[in-house]
Amino acid sequence: MWGVVVRMVKMLLVLLLLLLTLLSGASPQKPRQIIVKAGEMVVLECPRHIGYNHGETKLVWTSYTRQEMYMTTDVSSVEQVPMGVFVLGRSLVILSASVNHQGNYSCSLGNASSQFWFRLTVYTAQSREYDKRTKHPVTCYTNESCKMHCPDVNIPAANILNITNNGFIWHKEGESLPKSSYFSSVEMTDHGVYTCTRSYLYRGQMYNMTFTVELDVKQKEPERTAVITSPHDSDVFDVDLGSTVVIDCKAVLYSDFDEIFWLSEGSFVENNSSFLFFYNFTRNKHTEETKMTASLVFKIVLEEDLLKNYTCKLESISQGPSFVTITLAQRARPSYMSLAVGIISIVVVMTVTLVFYVKFKIEITLFLRDTLGCQRSSADGKRYDAFLLYYKSDTDAGLNDCDRKHLESVLEELYGYSLCLYDRDVLPGKAEAEAVLDCIEQSRTVLVVPSSPDSGPGSGLLTAIHAALVERQTRLIFIRTERMKVSTSGSLPEALQLLSKAGDCVTWKGLSSTQPSSSFFKKLCYYLPAPQCEEKLRLLPQKIQDVTS
């Protein structure tokens, strides 16, 4: 136990001895580095702690390279300082440094043990090293004022009266004209290397000291101010009473201490989601900015909520608070009245159109046919628009000769239909049924006309062609008379009774139907296909062909 303590004390004593040898100046303290350009003045100032200059005790400067000592008293004239090295006050002045001056210097009080060390390095004027090692960096921001200071290292102390400060002058590297060291609003183009030349007057001679300053001009960073991005002030939110409404307040923040929250009528909104009305929030931190959303939640919008104002407040440590105040308004109900009126009007218009069409469909169709002109092509290749098939009406209800002629001429001459007539167009010589079927084949419709004094094929023929009509699905139009209507279908030959169900029916009303503009003719034209206009033209070559063959 005792042995351990003794060993520790011994160790401490050894350490203390080591420290004392270091401090005793056996090895000099780290020298102060002084850099100077060849040909320029340099001033080494002995620090105060080395001792005060009390008359009898004098500062002694020693140059170790040149093995020379300098003292204040030594110098009284320039002749005595051939190397231009002398002591002024506490300073060692080298008027024009050269490589010969390079080396270690020390200052001490007499030949006392306390010394201060300098190491002087002299660079030639061409050496880039000097600029590199002594460049003073200055940073300024565009659009701001900027002042460069001329460095004041190793310059003569102000109290050395023998050396007169002659001021300094600035130059920009690469420019000959002197520059100002002050910019009221610095620009990017102002960046570069500047030289500041201090000049001193000693015994009528000018001695210079130059310093380089590198000015770096930076773009001023845009102001980053926290801001509420939505909603906007005085926004009005349309809400439905009783519904759930969430109003998001979004902000961009630049500090962790900045935040947004909701106020209602100037007091804090609760952040507890068990309330009917509260707010919650999210923060999303990106590299520089933080996006924060504070959501004002109305679980159920009450009528009283509409009367209040709601403020989203942004609190920031770097700027004043900002506010956005919004209000709620009841959403306007859609007008059911106008909706109903709209629907009713549409229905009415549709009904009227429908009724109009149904009532005037014949007129409309005929009008359209008229305006569009006769139909162009007849792709079916048929020769006639209609075949007039007369049959003997059982009763005395059919059309008489005169009416029939009238019907044919109105259809052919007035309306331009091409008709196939039994007694005109059915070629004699063939078997009657075959000839009639030929004619039907060539016609688009068959107009079935009852005739009173029988003129046309008899009922035997009807029976014969009945099957053919059914098979070919020939379009049939039946003309009836008023008297026939009374006796219903009984008046139709048996062969036609079944067919009459498939065809259209037009009623002949005697005298009133003879007018070409009568409803009888309108209806008939409506049921008949539109007359073909090219038919007759095409007939011509056919006829020639017939003749030649």
Ligand SMILES: *[C@@H]1O[C@H](CO)[C@@H](O)[C@H](O)[C@H]1NC(C)=O
């Ligand atoms: C400094 O000036 C004083 C008085 O003007 C003069 O006596 C002294 O010799 C000068 N010292 C040097 C080093 O020139």
Ligand SMILES: *[C@@H]1O[C@H](CO)[C@@H](O)[C@H](O)[C@H]1NC(C)=O
């Ligand atoms: C200056 O002093 C240092 C030690 O502090 C020494 O290493 C160096 O060689 C000396 N230089 C000259 C030129 O005497």
Ligand SMILES: *[C@@H]1O[C@H](CO)[C@@H](O)[C@H](O)[C@H]1NC(C)=O
């Ligand atoms: C101090 O310097 C004086 C002369 O200036 C000399 O006589 C003396 O011996 C020196 N003392 C020491 C310790 O070097």
Ligand SMILES: *[C@@H]1O[C@H](CO)[C@@H](O)[C@H](O)[C@H]1NC(C)=O
């Ligand atoms: C500098 O200031 C001028 C006017 O004062 C302005 O037009 C320009 O935008 C500013 N430039 C920058 C980068 O701030």
Ligand SMILES: *[C@@H]1O[C@H](CO)[C@@H](O)[C@H](O)[C@H]1NC(C)=O
């Ligand atoms: C000192 O600088 C001035 C102005 O820059 C110049 O005219 C003068 O020649 C320089 N003197 C020396 C010794 O370099």
Ligand SMILES: *[C@@H]1O[C@H](CO)[C@@H](O)[C@H](O)[C@H]1NC(C)=O
């Ligand atoms: C919001 O309401 C409070 C309290 O009624 C009122 O003092 C304040 O002026 C209102 N703010 C706005 C912007 O209407």
Ligand SMILES: *[C@@H]1O[C@H](CO)[C@@H](O)[C@H](O)[C@H]1NC(C)=O
């Ligand atoms: C919620 O509000 C209470 C006070 O009402 C407060 O102490 C708490 O920090 C709030 N919570 C958050 C996440 O802001």
Ligand SMILES: *[C@@H]1O[C@H](CO)[C@@H](O)[C@H](O)[C@H]1NC(C)=O
């Ligand atoms: C929220 O409010 C409910 C009811 O007032 C209460 O029980 C609960 O502790 C509250 N929660 C917080 C986090 O304050």
Ligand SMILES: *[C@@H]1O[C@H](CO)[C@@H](O)[C@H](O)[C@H]1NC(C)=O
């Ligand atoms: C806030 O509360 C509402 C309603 O409870 C919910 O829909 C929403 O997701 C919440 N938002 C956050 C960020 O918690």
